[in-house]
Amino acid sequence: MPKPLIIVFPLLLLLLCSTVNGTQQQQRFKEAPQFYNSPDCSSILNDAESESNDDDDAAIFCSDKAVHVAMTLDTAYIRGSMAAILSILQHSSCPQNIAFHFVSSASANASQLRAIIFTSFPYLKFRVYTFDDSAVARLISTSIRSALDCPLNYARSYLANILPLCVRRVVYLDSDLVLVDDIAKLAATPLGHDSVLAAPEYCNANFTSYFTPSFWSNPSLPLTFANRKACYFNTGVMVIDLDRWRDGQFTTRIEEWMELQKRMRIYELGSLPPFLLVFAGKIVPVDHRWNQHGLGGDNFRGLCRDLHPGPVSLLHWSGKGKPWARLDASRPCPLDALWAPYDLLQTPFSLDS
Ligand SMILES: *[C@@H]1O[C@H](CO)[C@@H](O)[C@H](O)[C@H]1NC(C)=O
């Protein structure tokens, strides 16, 4: 195998991902309304000394009383991120107690992303961190959907390193979803004595299909799941105990599987299977209402999907199709109408009065 190819490949990945970004720089977004805490929200400042706004802002990023939300931020998906943020604030009883931790690629223009968020959400408590995605690009092998190969997609495995040490619990969310319920309920999911992660899990899904025959036929690899009731879960909505993650060095464990994947193909999809290898069967199951996933539709034929039976707290357009793209193309799926009210894109025809 000629060495130069191996080196060029991660660069290609970065280029592919940023080409997608380059096409969408003209978007303008409306300003969202300001959202206020209800009277019974706990004050983040209770145990701090000062009461100036600046200290309030600083205090929330380390407060256990805040709800910490982590999302990635890039120009390709920013319209989705904006809708997600708006939906979170709108359905929260204590919107001023939410701290947003945005992770952007080191190759992105972070000040531009910051400015876009600030223009639509001037009151939002947020930080933008940069993720050195060239480090992870080296670990990525190609998958069937190239969008899944963007290194920023792997940022969720590095949150424990990216976020400040004082942040001990975080809700990670993808950018193609909206909440229709209070995120504080999800964030408060009990993680028991030793669980690292909580997410809705799906034990009816065919777990075997997430790994290749060479994984299952290996004499030792399938033993990974011995004594575990391993079920599929979607990594787009997760509650993570960052202290336990750091103690258990789970980033390294995920990277070890990615290293193995580079040597022998043990799975097809992008960032999901390493999570399954490390966590499946060990997570705290969250009610399915918190991830009504798959609304992006069928990966191959682009068919529309319906909701799963039961209540809905979070709608997730996972899959190939995205509601904003289908709405722009005037070919929306029926459920895309539930995303549209959160769209902050400023169109030439939607002039604010
Ligand atoms: C980043 O974006 C800002 C504001 O949009 C712009 O002024 C600046 O030139 C950009 N920087 C780079 C390196 O592109």
Ligand SMILES: *[C@@H]1O[C@H](CO)[C@@H](O)[C@H](O)[C@H]1NC(C)=O
């Ligand atoms: C699960 O998937 C595997 C591999 O894709 C397949 O061989 C098996 O028949 C499937 N099992 C069921 C119950 O569908």
